[in-house]
Amino acid sequence: MATSLLESYEQQYSTVTADITFHVGQIACHHGAEKQSHVRQAEKLFDEASELLEQMELEVKEQDPRERQKYSTRVKSYKTELLKLQKDMKKAKLGIDANRDELLGDDTHDSEDQRARLLDNTERLDRTSRRLEHGYRAAVETEQIGAQIMEDLHSQRQTIQKSRNRLEEMNTTLGKSSRVLxxxxxxxxxxxxxxxxxxxxxxxxxxxxxxxxxxxxx
Structure with missing residues (x-):
């Protein structure tokens, strides 16, 4: 079951990295809003790929030792591949900025660079916000689970207490019966x-x- 799930994650990861490669290739071919659209799409896909890698790492821990070693090596290669794609995207963005600098001059480059940094900061804030929201949901779910567990434990404690009272009553009754006998x-x-x-x-x-x-x- 766990191996099948890992294979599913690998297929999803392969699809996501293929999409990343496409968008990174498009970054070098476009300018302005269209370029930024491909950058944003690539960033979202990078987040999705990172989450898939985290899921794969969790599943690898559930494998037997022999399978764990095999899949652990695969996950490491996937991480290396993802880092390379991130570097390729940075190079593509810098390559475009360099060409624009040659054509339009330093002032335009500075303005474009500041705009790109602002967009990058905005995207980082969005990603951080999404992670915080995800963490908040996880904390709320954990709190709800904890409350349910406490309620179950309280119910079980009451059941155990009732059983203990019945046993004490039975012991008392048996003691009386023993004395009568x-x-x-x-x-x-x-x-x-x-x-x-x-x-x-x-x-x-x-x-x-x-x-x-x-x-x-x-």
Whole structure:
């Protein structure tokens, strides 16, 4: 099951990196708003690829040692590939800026560079905001899960307490029953001893009566 999930992640990662390669290639061929559109698309895809790599790393830990080594090597190569793509995008952006600098001069380059930095900062803020929002949702979900666990534990504690009370009641009832049975056994033993004593007394009386009757006739 875990291996199948890893293969699914790998397929998704392959598709995402192919899209990244396309957008990075388009950055060098366009200017202005269209260029920035490809930059933003590439940045989003980089985030998606990073998340896929994190998911793969978590799944690799669930593999047996032999499979874990194989997939761990693959994940490392994917990380290297992603770093290379990020460098390629930076080079593509710098290459465009350099050409524009040659054509339009230093002032235009400075203005374009400042605009690019502002866009980059905005994109970073957006990514940070998304991560914070994701972290907040995760914290809320964790808090809800914790509250549910506490509620379940409280319910289980009440159930255990009720079971303990029932056991104590049963022990009390068994103790009373044991004392009653002990008293009945004592009475039975006493009655048997009394019956044996009466039987012995009757035997003695009959024996004495027979003895005197026989002696009188003799």
């Amino acid at each position: 002990s008293g009945m056994m004592r009475r039975i033993i006493q009655n048997r001893i009394l019956l044996i004593g009466i039987g012995l007394l009757l035997v003695i009386v009959i024996s004495v009566a027979i003895y005197f009757t026989v002696r009188r006739h003799s």
